[in-house]
Each structure stands twice: as C-alpha cells, then as structure tokens.
Amino acid sequence: MPENRFLNMKSGLFSIVILLLFSATSMHAQQRVSDTVVSTFLIQASYSLQFPGKNLSEYFGYNSTIGVVLGYKTSQNWLWNAQFGFIFGDQVNGREELLSRISTPTGEIIDGDGTFTSLALFERGYHFQAKIGKIIPVFGPNPNSGIYFMTGLGYLAHRIHIETQFGTAPQITGDYAKGYDKLRGGFAHSLETGYMLMSNHRALNFSLGFEFIHAYTRSLRDYDFNLMGFDNTKYTDHYYGLRINWMIPAYKRSPQRYYYY
Structure with missing residues (x-):
C-alpha cells in the first residue's frame, strides 16, 4: 500500500x-x-484592387489580382518576398475599335452559322516579382508590427481574353484570337507601403498597403489585325492598387518558433 x-x-x-x-x-x-523581433517564414494569400494608368488605361479599367507570397522576415524586421499574382477583370475599353474588322456596320458579330453572336471581353494577366522591405515598429502591439516599405523587381504581362457567349465565332478562335488579344509583357518594378500586423495571440495577421507598379511592356504577338502588321510600340503601363495580404500562423514542432502560412 x-x-x-x-x-x-x-x-x-x-x-x-x-x-x-x-x-x-x-x-x-x-x-x-x-x-521580441522574431524571424519567421511567411506564406500569404493576397488580393489587390487596381486601377490603370498611362498606356494601360487605353484598353483596361480597374481590375483585381489574387496571388500567393512566399517570404521570410528576419530578426531585424527585414522582409524578403517572392510573389505571383493572377490579374483578371471585365473592364475592357475600345471594344468597337478592337472588333471593327470582324463586325458588321452596326457593330454585330456574325458567327460560323450565319447568325449573330455575342462576345465578352476580359482582362487577363500575371505578375511575378521579388521584393525587399523593412518594417518600422510603430503603432503596433509588438515590435513585429508597424509601417512597412517595400520595393520589387519582376515581370508583368497582360492581354484581352475574348469569349463567345453563344454560337461560334471562328474569327476569334485558335491563332486568330492572338491577333486581337493585345498581349504585352515586360520588365516591371514596384513600390509598396502600408501597415503590417502580427497579433500577439496569432488570431489576426495581415498587411494592408498601397502598391504602385511601373511596367515597360511591348507586344508579344507577331501580328496585330487592327494594325495589319507587327506592333513595335514601347508601352508604359501603370497599376495603382490597394493590397491586402493574409497570414495564417501555425507552430512547427517546437513552440519556440513560428511558421506563418
């Protein structure tokens, strides 16, 4: 006992x-x-609402971008990011001019069966870049939160995506579509500033900021039907956007170190 x-x-x-x-x-x-200022990996989901500037506004209105960000935050509050974004929108300008060579005098499109069809135009694109930045720990609950500044370099491309709403339209299918999509791409750099919050209790972790993207683009198509030839113009495309990144924190095996997903 x-x-x-x-x-x-x-x-x-x-x-x-x-x-x-x-x-x-x-x-x-x-x-x-x-x-403590912690060092941690950062995996984030992002969303941006963007507005066009310079040559970009000739064909597009506002758009959205969703993406992923893979990054690392150092114990000195430096940020290193690699990110990819998918650009999409339905605000396309210059429809009549773009489709003028395949439209009737009244602006209608005739499909392969000899009847009228309807076309919808969308913006599509992508943007990937590497970024470096710094957090200034002010106005936050801890030294890992505060105002941040970032700059980045990368590549950006965009085009007009044409869809047939009903019927068939052989004029804009296959390789013919490439003559109308205005595909452009080129080197881009960005500036971003905003506020980043890393919650003490891991309940809320995000960054919210303003982003400016300056892209030097050119046509990536061999032939443009509207120009009846190759487009050799050099373009300057601007994106002005409000960007939010969401971070979901999780522990690895050791509770001494954070990994953010």
Whole structure:
C-alpha cells in the first residue's frame, strides 16, 4: 500500500511538472512575438484592387489580382518576398475599335452559322516579382508590427481574353484570337507601403498597403489585325492598387518558433 501510494504521488507530481513545463513553454512562445523581433517564414494569400494608368488605361479599367507570397522576415524586421499574382477583370475599353474588322456596320458579330453572336471581353494577366522591405515598429502591439516599405523587381504581362457567349465565332478562335488579344509583357518594378500586423495571440495577421507598379511592356504577338502588321510600340503601363495580404500562423514542432502560412 505505501509503495502504491508513493507511486501514485510520484505520478501526480510528474503530471504537475509536465503541466507546468507545458504552460511555461506556451507562455514563452506567446511572449516571443509580443516582446521580441522574431524571424519567421511567411506564406500569404493576397488580393489587390487596381486601377490603370498611362498606356494601360487605353484598353483596361480597374481590375483585381489574387496571388500567393512566399517570404521570410528576419530578426531585424527585414522582409524578403517572392510573389505571383493572377490579374483578371471585365473592364475592357475600345471594344468597337478592337472588333471593327470582324463586325458588321452596326457593330454585330456574325458567327460560323450565319447568325449573330455575342462576345465578352476580359482582362487577363500575371505578375511575378521579388521584393525587399523593412518594417518600422510603430503603432503596433509588438515590435513585429508597424509601417512597412517595400520595393520589387519582376515581370508583368497582360492581354484581352475574348469569349463567345453563344454560337461560334471562328474569327476569334485558335491563332486568330492572338491577333486581337493585345498581349504585352515586360520588365516591371514596384513600390509598396502600408501597415503590417502580427497579433500577439496569432488570431489576426495581415498587411494592408498601397502598391504602385511601373511596367515597360511591348507586344508579344507577331501580328496585330487592327494594325495589319507587327506592333513595335514601347508601352508604359501603370497599376495603382490597394493590397491586402493574409497570414495564417501555425507552430512547427517546437513552440519556440513560428511558421506563418
């Protein structure tokens, strides 16, 4: 009996020690973000609402961009990001001019069966870039939050996507569509500033900022039906946008280190 009682007491003390150690570790893990500038991997989902400028506004209105960001935040609050964004929208300008060579005098499109069809125009594109930035820890609950500044270099491309709403339109299918889509691409650089929050309790982690993208683009098609030849113009395309990045935090095995997804 005494031996069993001793074993039960020992087991109880061991459980209490384990519980205290776990609580202390958890408290330390929670305090790291609130007290210390942490280094952490960052995996984020992003959304941008963008407005065009310069030559881009000739064919497009506002658009959206969704993407992913893979990054790393250092213990000195430096940010290193690699990101990819998919550009999409339905605000396309210059429809009549763009389709003038395949339209009737009244602006209608005749399909392969000799009846009228309807075409819908969309903006499509992509943008990938590498970014570097810095967090200034002000106006935040911890030294990992604050105003940030970033700059980046990358590549951007965009085009007009044409869809047939009903019927068939052989004039804009296959290789013929390439003569109308105004595909352009080229080197781009960006500037971004905003506010980044890393919550002490991992409940809310995001960045919200204004982004400016300056792209030097040219036609990537060999033939443009509207020009009846190759477009050798050099374009300057601007995107002005409001951007939000969402981070979902998760622990790895050790609670001493954060990994953000």
